[in-house]
Each structure stands twice: as C-alpha cells, then as structure tokens.
Amino acid sequence: MPPPHFSTLDAMRPALLVWIITTTAATCFGQVYDTPEQAMEDPDFALQGEYVDTTRGLQVIAMGDGEFQVVTYTDGLPGAGWNGKDKKSIEVDDATLETLLRNFKRVNRQSPSLGAKPPSGSVVLFDGSQKSLNEHWKDGAKITDDGLLVQGCTSIDTFGDYTLHLEFRTPFAPGARGQGRGNSGLYHQGRYETQILDSFGLDGKMNETGGLYSIRAPDLNMCLPPLTWQTYDVDFTTARFDSNGKKTANARITVKLNGVVVHRDVELPKSTTAAPVKEGPENGPIYLQDHGNPVRYRNIWVRPRDLQAEARRPIVPAFERFHSAAGDGVNGGRLLLSELNCVACHAAPEQLASLVQPKKAPNLDKVGERVHPEWMMKYLADPHAVKPGTTMPDVLAEMSSLQRTEAAIALTHFLVGQDTIVSSGDSGDPIKGATLFHESGCVACHLARNDKKVNAATSIPLVGIEEKYSRASLEQFLKDPLAVRPSGRMPQLNLAEENVRHIAQYLTGDTTTIDFGDQRHLPEEPNMRFAAYYKGVSQMPKLDGMTPDKTGVSRGLDISVGQRNSDVILRFDGFLPIAKTGSYSFRLGSDDGSMLYIAGKRVIDNDGVHPHSFKEKTLKLKKGVHAIRVEYFESGGEESLTLDWAGPGVQPGRLDHAIVMDRESAVATQSATSVDSPTPTDQEPASSDDESDSYVYNEAIAQQGRQLFSQLGCAACHVRNDDGKPMSSSLTAPALVDCDASKGCLSAEPTSTPDYDLTSVQTDALAAALRAGQPAEPFTADARLVHTMKTLNCYACHERDGLGGSESDRNSVFVSTIPEMGDEGRLPPPLDGVGDKLREDWIHHVVSKGDKSRPYMKTYMPRFGEKNAGHLAKIFASLDQRTEAEITPIADTPKKRVTLGRQLVGSKGLACVSCHTYGEFKSSGIQAIALDTMTKRIREDWFHRYLPNPQQYRPGTRMPTGYPEGKSTVMNIYDGHQSKQLSAIWAFLEKGADGGVPEGIVGGMKELKPIDRPILYRNFIEGVSPRGIAVGYPEKANLCWDANQMSLALIWQDRFIDASKHWDGRGQGTQSPLGGGVTKWESVSPIAVLEDLETNWPTTSAKERGYRFLGYRLDKQGRPTFRYNAVVANVQDKLIPVAGDLGGTFDRQLIVTPIEGVDIAGTVYFRAAAGNVQPLPDGGFLVDDTVTIRIQSDGAKPIIRKRDGSSEVLIPIAGSTTITQEIIW
Known part of the structure; x- marks a missing residue:
C-alpha cells in the first residue's frame, strides 16, 4: 500500500504521464529497438558508438535515416582522457561518417562494476528470477522472457541509509529526441531521482543520465551508447528528522555512473517533482519510473548501511x-x-x-x-x-x-x-604550511582541510593529529617517515626542511615551541666542580674509574678550565633545584661530543665528532633537588658547549646559571622559591602525582x-x-x-x-x-604491478591501463607554477608504457628515492624506499620495453654529432629550447623538463619513436612533432634525414650539461657575443684558477688561458659565455662556457725543464716553479698574445681562430726565447698533448678520440713517450724556437 500521504491524484499522475508519452512516442519517434538483435536491422546501429585515435575521442550518435551527430573530444573520450573542455559537434551522413572513421578505432567500453555481486547482508531486489520479482516488487512489476526487469515498478522493501547497485539498458531509438529517447528514472526512497535517459553524446544536464533531476547536473556525462549495459552505484544517506517530524538534515548522495563519480556527497534539499513518495522520516522504496520507453534492468541489490559502524572501518x-x-x-x-x-x-x-x-x-x-x-x-x-x-x-x-x-x-x-615528546625547536608558519599541505601532494591521500571537498572514503584519516603529535615530533616524523613506518604507505615527500616544519605547524597548531635565545655569558662565581682528562677520543668514554689529570671548580660550563683546545675530556657536576613539578625542556649543544645526566640517568646523548649541533629533550621533574652532570670532549678544531633550559616559572636561558655546587646550597635555593620544599634528597627525573591529569610513569x-x-x-x-x-x-x-x-x-x-x-x-x-588460497600458478608480472601500485596508492596520482589517476574531485588539487602548460604541467604523468619510455635504473631511482624533475609541478614525487618499490623498475621494463626504432648509424665524429644536435634543438632548428630548459638556463617560453637530464631518464629507442609522433605515446600532449608526415622541418642538417637528426640530438643530450647551451636559451642571461672583434672576459671560470682569462672570437672558437698555470686550460666552440652571474648582484661563483665541445686541454704549463726523457712532467704550479706572468698584448684584430717567463726562457703564446662550418678551431703559435746566456738544449720541452694519443697517417695525432693536432717546429720532430698509462707528445727546444700547433676538435 502507498504511504498515508500518497494521494489518489499522486497515484494517477505516473500512469497518465506514461499514457501521454507512449502515445506521443509511437507517432513521433519512429522505430524503437529494445534488444541488440532487433537493432541490427537498422544499419545505423552498427555505426553508432565510440571511437578513438591518438589525439581524439568520438561519440557517434545515430539520428535516424542515415544521419548522425559526431561529437569530438580532445585527448580522448569522457572519463578516458578528455580534457574536460574542448568539444565539437558536427552532423554528417552515413557515407561521410564511414570516410571519417577510417582513421579511428572502435571501442566498446564497459562499466568496471558490471556484474558486481551483492555483499553479505544485502537485499537482492532483482537477480533475473521470478522469485526475486515476486518477493521484492509490488504488483504490476514485470519481467521479460530473457529475465530482465521492465521499467515502471516499485520495491516492496523500503530503505533508509544504503548502498545500491543497479544495471540498466536504454533502447536504440534513433528517431527519438530529448526526453523521449530511452527515458526512465531511478527514485531513491521513491523521492529523489537519478535520471535515466539515452543521453549518449549530449551535454550532461540535470535531466539527462547521471543528473539529479531538478537539483544538479552530473560532473561528467558518462552515458554509454544505447543498448549497452550501464551501472549506477549509489551511496545514499537519508534525511534526518526530529521527534516532531521536522527535518534536521537533508539527504545526501554519492553517485557513480559507469564507475565514475558524477556526484560526490551532494545534498538533496528537496524531493524530485512528481516523486511518488513525499519527504518524511519513514524509509522509502526503490522506484523505477515508466516514461513510456522500454528501459530494462538487472542485477539490483541494496546493502543497508550503518553509518556509525561504517565510519569506524579501516580505510584502504x-x-x-x-x-x-x-x-x-x-x-x-x-x-x-x-x-x-x-x-x-x-x-x-x-x-x-x-x-x-x-x-x-x-x-x-x-x-x-x-x-x-x-x-x-x-x-x-x-x-x-x-x-x-x-x-x-x-x-x-x-x-x-x-x-x-x-x-x-x-x-x-x-x-x-620515561621518554618525553620532542617539543622544542623553531616554529613554522601555519599559513605556508596550509598551502604546502594542499599543493605538495598530501591531499592526494589525505582529506583536504580547507573548503575543498574530496572523497573521504579514499582518504587516509588524520583525525586528532594535533592531540597525537607536538609540532616538533610531527616534523621529525615527516622528515623520515620510513624510519617509523617502513612499508612506504606514508612515503617521504622530499620537502625542504623548513617546509616540513611549516606543514607540521599547520597540522598540529602547536604553540608550545621554546625559543632558547642565544645568550652565552657565564655565571659570575664558580658553581660547579669539574674534572679534566687529557685524552684524544672520537666517542665519549666511560669516565668512572678514569683518573682525571686536573680537577677544580668552574663558572658553569666553562670549557677553558681544561686549559686545552683539543684532545681533552671535561666532566662538570652540580645540583639543580626544582621549585615546581612539571615538564622541563633541555637543549645541549656542543662541538664535539657531549652528554647530559640528571640523577644519574642519561637524558641527552650528543656524542661524536661534529660541528656545533643541538640535541633536545623534554621530561617531567619532581620538585626537589636533582644531581646534574655534563660530560664533554673536544677532539680538535672549533670548541663549544652550551646547555639551555625552560619550564614552569623558568624563562628560556642558560641552565648553568641555575646550578649550585653542593646539596646544601641547592636546598637553600629551592627553599627560597618553594614554601613546601621537600626533604633534600635526589629525585628521579619523573613527575609526582601533583599533576593528576597527565601521564605519570610507573x-x-x-x-x-x-x-x-x-x-x-x-x-x-x-x-x-x-x-x-x-x-x-x-x-x-x-x-x-x-x-x-x-x-x-x-x-x-x-x-x-x-x-x-x-x-x-x-x-x-x-x-x-x-x-x-594459494594460486596454482605464480602471479604474473602485471598482477604484481597492479597489487603494488594499489598498496602504495600510486593510483591516487597515476593512471595506467585505464586504472587510477586523480579522482575527479581531487583533480583540482594538483597545481602548477606554469598554468600555460595545462594538465601536463600539473597532473602526475600516466604510466602507460613507462617501462618503454624510462630507463630501468631511473625508474628504480624515482620510486626508491623520489624526484623533482618536473619543478613546475607543485606535487612532489615521493620516496617510497627501495625495499617497498624498487622491484617496480624490473616489472615495468618486462611489461613495456620495446626495441623497435630504426636508428641509422652516423659516420661523423662525435664532436660533429653533438654540434649538429645542439643546432637542432636550438631556436634555428627544431626549437626544443622554446619550451625546455637547459641546466640553470630557462627556455624562451614555458619551462618544461630540462634537456640536459633527458638521457638519464629516457631510453634512446623510445626517444627515436616518440619525437616524430608524440601524440601516439601521450595523447593530448602539447609536444609538437618536428617531423610532420615523417618529413623534417630542418632540411640543412643531414638533408632532413629523420633518423640521423634524432641520433645527433641524442648525441647532444648525452653530453648533459657539457653539451653547450643551445642557441635560443636566453632566460636571465647576459650573453657576450663576439661579432667583429674578440671579447676578453676576466672572471671566475669553472675548472680554471681564479686568474683565468676567457677569450671569445667571432670565428666561434673560444678559450680560457690560465695565468696561474701559464696554460691553455679550456677550449670550446660556438657560443662564448654568459656574464649574468658576475654582472648581477655580488658577482659570486664560477661561470661555465656557453658553447659546446668544451675540452680541458692543459692543466699545467706546456713548457717545462726535464732532466731527461725519463723525468715526469712537473705537476707543481707554475708559480712554485718560478714562472711569472708578463701580461698579454693585443694585435690589430684584438687577439691577445699571452706572455710569461719560464725561468730559463720567455714564452709568447698566441692562438689564432680558424672559422669552420660547425665551429672554429685554433692555430697556436708559441715563440720560445731563451734567457740570454742560458743554454736550454736537451732540457726544455714543449708538451703538445697528453692522454690517449694515436698517430695519424698525415703525421698528426688524435688525442682522446676527440682532438686532432698537427705540429710544426724549427726542425725538431715530435717524441711520443708513455707515462702512467697515458702518452705524451713532446717537442725538444734547443734554442730560440717557433712552434705552430693546429688544434681541431
């Protein structure tokens, strides 16, 4: 029977509506098919459905008589890649559609909860049997011959709070439009409707599938094509009423449509218009509306919920x-x-x-x-x-x-x-902590604490965290959670130390932090006894039984009483009067080791050789007198010892000011500050029962x-x-x-x-x-992967094989510093094919230790620990890795490949630098992942396949191809040959930060560009002494000559140098060359005196050998000649650049002039090269497989000698000599 308030008019309303709609539909909407077999009669049914290519998703809607509406979604289908914004619709006929679909693949998606079995305690409303129909549905409910429930029925059972699973199928009615196209509705408690309609491809309005009719549109239209079985999975919380029947809380609902949440904990302020049951405190039935269309149902079950018990369940x-x-x-x-x-x-x-x-x-x-x-x-x-x-x-x-x-x-x-919680240290900033908590990745697993609503069911609770931890103890835990929770479920975020402190401050709201200050004056009078032991140690020894070398009294912790600043151990003893029972905090700082003992118990251990560092401890002390001892040792170097305290009635400050030398003085001091002073005996460092509401150790x-x-x-x-x-x-x-x-x-x-x-x-x-039980076969690699990713909650951020990725209500918590990068700049990347893309060692590094290769992404990739996640690297590789690229060998020298690769990534090539950074330099556009670290991460085979077709590997990526239709946009390098160009780019990337900064990288740079004349740059150059003189030539050959060593220290090509580091601010630090082909040439002067050819080349500095730099002279073109005195001769060293196709080379001219009256024959040599030296057929030499040299001298022939596993090319100098050296690299 209907409820008492269910009027006759209410009862007639659905029937009248059905009659009207059925009559109208029959005359207006044409043929309606309620089974796939019937629908195959219409050729349009075979064409309608869902399709994808590498960058788009299509939903093809049959409109009748060979006409179709095609909805295009950028990046993929709704719920499967669509970016949620870009959507276009066109109308085509069947012939045009068939042409359009040639480049698309048909997909038949299924709801992941299809066929879900009812948990124990569930009410199975319909399982396809006549028995379930008779027992659970009111008179008038019908079942089809193939065991499907017909629309237009009401359950006998009524429900309050519940979880519901229901499967439905809308008919194929291509001629129908709007609300006449497969219309029904699922009414919860007979009051609140979740709409059912063939709304495949539509906008997703509140009166379409997934909508809460008259209340709210779904977050996403997840409706599948007609005659596809679809699912509703609903968590419903009934409205609350008081004893007088007044509503005190609205009903709430969470709805999953085909496995995707389309409403999360939405409030239902009213019942649906024309709902068969009015709002009230009574439970209500499940009502499946009849709107005149053959909508079919199956597998319907309801599990009543006990919300209080459910809230206590373990959250996984x-x-x-x-x-x-x-x-x-x-x-x-x-x-x-x-x-x-x-x-x-x-x-x-x-x-x-x-x-x-x-x-x-x-x-x-x-x-x-x-x-x-x-x-x-x-x-x-x-x-x-x-x-x-x-x-x-x-x-x-x-x-x-x-x-x-x-x-x-x-x-x-x-x-x-007797341990006490860590409670001291610097305070954090709770405002910064709130921002970090909500942006750094915490909310991927935990509930948001601002106005952002995320799924509580998938959120690891942080209830009562402010009661559990102090700010300092939570900070300590967050720095290394794996030390306490070793299984990686709480990973380490690799945040900066101060950021961890901010988050801990925000979460705990702890304001008990103690600022000990920095006062360091000693007491005016001696108040402690000391013993000194003259012994060198690296750890504190046991002092009992050792005989001191010196004893006496001291003014507090005065380490000067030891009369040594190394290899000394000091022991200080005294008594500490405590006037009030309570918690006292102590901070012991030292360089080197120290210990604090109270009443014979070690309280702080700050042992070992280390710079001045602090250890802290808070403990409860009874009122009374406590023996106190401090042990300290100094091994060498700086020496320091401090001890601070704070507590009830005690302002933070030096503890040794409060210590007295003997018990009687301590009792007197304690009595002066406490009316009810205890008997003067040593007390244990624990509280008495004076504070009955707090923990008292027993x-x-x-x-x-x-x-x-x-x-x-x-x-x-x-x-x-x-x-x-x-x-x-x-x-x-x-x-x-x-x-x-x-x-x-x-x-x-x-x-x-x-x-x-x-x-x-x-x-x-x-x-x-x-x-x-035990599986018959070993678990597959894929099963192991999925299980591990579930246990570590990787799916909270990452999607793989259609599983996981950020939940819809968590999507917005992932943010970027560069909004222009879109989802690629804020969402953790999908892991499809990641074992093919990334090197196995890099995956191992990332999952084990965390990473921040994407600095624009505010979410951190955390450290799960090798034991917990290290095995994923091999699994990813075994499942994904492919070797399919056609990599064409290049006969060019390595230098040429690197140079051409640098040109290709530059602004005049494929313009990779428009988006990607390089080392410390920013790109000219968005700041995408750095070029110089690519080959540490990426596999070469994948790289060769990805660059020509990025969309194939990451649909929707903003990464463009430089090879549209397989043709290069840069034809002047290797004639546009794709594979050769990719090999050259890879060769450049392999050089990392040493490949030379590509042209077009300009962010924050003050580039010095030699155009008509050389530029001399006298500043600190990386890898060279502070007296390096860098010279950039218009011919794109550059050098740095070391005026300390009198040597040609560095040579490089192409771009000269960035002066911003030295010209901006205070000008600190060293600068690296900008160009490529950076080669360290000479570490010491190339001119030396040898006793004979068995004498090793000197490694001492030129200054130690008596050499003197005499400055340099510029010729008419502005090219310098470096001059120095080598004790027995004066030397002029001039380098003349020679322009080339890829970069300049040098012709070097050295003029050696003996000091008057000095015979240098047989003792002075020029070292032309050192390293792996290979003679060439033309008389030149190849050095380290990189540099080719040719040497001409006044008659002397080169000598090759072996030294310590390498070779040297020496030229004997008998008198005034001119040496010409060609340097090509």
Missing part, C-alpha cells in the same frame, strides 16, 4: 576505490591481507606471501618521543573511536570498559616509559604493559626492542590456508581475536581471498 584507499562496489573480491581481499597485515599472525603460502607485501605497523622504539602519552592511552582503549579509519585493530575489544582502560594505561607506560604498571604487549599479540605487528632485543608475540594463529572465513577476525559474532570493525564488503573480500 585502493580498496575503497576499486573494490568497495563488491567487484573482484579475491584481489580486493588480497589487498586487505596486505594492508591489514594479516600475514603478521597468519603465515601465508610462498606465492601469496611474495605478492602480499604487508603494511608493517609503526616501529614503537622511542614512541614516547613522537606521541603524547595521554593520546596513546585513549587510542589504545578504543582505536576506532579515537581515529576512525585506522587499520589498527582493537585488541582490547572483548574487555570490559574498566579492563580496557587499565590495559591501555599499562601498555602506554611500557611503550612511553615502573610496576609498565611491567604489566610489557606482558600485555606480548600476550595480546602486539609484537606480531610492531617492532619493539626491550633490553636490546626485539619482543615477540606469545599468540599462536593458524596459517592463512587453514583459516575459516567465518571465524576469528572475520566472525560476525564477537570473539577474543583482534577487531578491525570491517564492513560486510571487506569481510566478503577477505573471505574470497581465503577461499582462493
């Missing part, structure tokens, strides 16, 4: 995204086996164990320095209430409330002990916690060392293959096993994985 993002709709239960269960670390207790068979890669629990050593003990007690007592979504099971679930509290306290005392309680840690099985998951040994669990559990899927942790009834608060979907998935 990849499970929620890919398996929560009850599809692929076995793999979903295996994912949960990993993420819930089931194998920590239940041994897995070998093959399954190799796949699972469990999420190990946090390491609990020193956990008291990371988390507040008060938070830990609450968390252990009820983990799913304190941190909803945690994967930590409740191991105290079967205890009474009192028992749970006592157990949680005991465990906390054992785990925290050894007896800690012993109970130690036993519970083993008995409850905590040690099965967590690493915890006790007395230097890892603890073990005393629990025993059956092997995974022996587990009963209906018992233990998966039991529907309460048990003594850990309670994960699993949903029925999660339980079913785990049960399916257990039933599947």
